[in-house]
Amino acid sequence: MTAHLKYGPAIRNLILHQQFELSYIYEEPLKHFDEDTAIHVENIQGNILFIYAKEDLMWPSKxxxxxxxxxxxxxxxxxxxxxxxxxxxxxxxxxxxxxxLKMFKIERQYPEDCRRSREDAFHKTIKWISEVK
Structure with missing residues (x-):
């Protein structure tokens, strides 16, 4: 996959928008996603907590x-x-x-909101771990 990566959009976003972004790299491979290559998350033998940023620009976490x-x-x-x-x-x-963190535009635009999100995610993770024993 790395032979086909195009970093032009990442460099352009960094220069024009002061935004570090790599999520576009996943667009083409996901168009050709083969279900047989998926990680079988259903085989996990335990509870799962997913945490993500709605506008994650590094990969399509949502x-x-x-x-x-x-x-x-x-x-x-x-x-x-x-x-x-x-x-x-x-x-x-x-x-x-x-x-x-300042490489992410959202961190520069909303530093306190992002800090609160990080702290909230941490506290909720600790609480979740204590609840699912």
């Missing part, structure tokens, strides 16, 4: 989570499945505040 949840439902997954979606968040959803 679509990926929807696909996996649908796959779990289709296979009547026997364990708990929870989903946390964040409106104001970047690809990084951990309670850190490194300067590299």
């Amino acid at each position: 679509e990926a989570v929807a696909y996996m949840v649908n796959r779990l439902e289709k296979h009547r997954f026997a364990f708990r499945v929870d989903v946390l979606e964040y409106e104001k968040a970047s690809h990084i959803l951990v309670p850190l505040n490194p300067s590299k």
